[in-house]
Amino acid sequence: MAGDIRPIARESTAAIIARQLREAITSGVLEPGQQLGEAELAARFQVSRGPLREAMQRLVSEGLLRSERHRGLFVIELDPGDVYDIYATRAAIEHAAAVRIIRSHHTDAVAALEAAVEGIREAAERDEPRALSDADFRFHEVLVHESGSRRLSRVARTLFIETRMCLAALQHHYPDPASRVEEHAAIVEAIRHGDEAAAQSRIEAHMEDAVSRLAPGTSLRSGAAPTLSEGGMDIPG
Structure with missing residues (x-):
């Protein structure tokens, strides 16, 4: 029986935020080219900026968000x-x-x-x-x-x-x-x-x-x- 027992997978706050943002982007709720405001999103998710930034960086690495210096993060646009x-x-x-x-x-x-x-x-x-x-x-x-x-x-x-x-x-x-x-x-x-x-x-x-x-x-x-x-x-x- 011990071999059948596995640890419970727990999503981090950053992973949950990343999943929800990913779904919003891929479903079109967040439109291509739309800028994501860090303060607004932190308020909507009711989280601190730490996990939010981690989540957004995950989406940057996945190619769903792009970062512009001194401007912020934007949903990618597919040409x-x-x-x-x-x-x-x-x-x-x-x-x-x-x-x-x-x-x-x-x-x-x-x-x-x-x-x-x-x-x-x-x-x-x-x-x-x-x-x-x-x-x-x-x-x-x-x-x-x-x-x-x-x-x-x-x-x-x-x-x-x-x-x-x-x-x-x-x-x-x-x-x-x-x-x-x-x-x-x-x-x-x-x-x-x-x-x-x-x-x-x-x-x-x-x-x-x-x-x-x-x-x-x-x-x-x-x-x-x-x-x-x-x-x-x-x-x-």
Whole structure:
């Protein structure tokens, strides 16, 4: 029995603040480019500035906040080059995950992905943008997780933080939520039929669609990332 008893994990105050700020940033509650006032946040969290500063530095190291000398901390803004990098990398990771699932004939993985698509469909039918973004995110988490690759999961974990910011923006860009359901269902269909080429094509098409909506004029198919001078990601205020 002693071997089954483990210490209780306790989150520090800084970790709790970092988690809440991370969720606010990735969900769009704290908007790209928004300045974070230390005094205001300390009052809202009802904490001293010590743990708040530690939490904010964690988010700086994660790339969600940027520090400007003599000005303070700001939520990052994703430019077209960032969007390109995020989705190009995700396309490679998720294609590799799909191939692993297909080659392992992992029927449980297909069932988990079908359940994830159903979650997207239910959120779309309820017309709840935030729930739709959450369900969309969950699908891609499931796809990578069900590959069984610890390395793919580890790489995707960091990338998914920025992905949440993109998904929060995408909720403003899909005129018909049903199209979001169809894109994910098509990926699962290819995996279910063991068609690696179709899985790759549909994953790439899904990523391309997101990039074209978030950064008009940018394309994964062009083979070249846009320059930083081309402006920021198209996120409504």
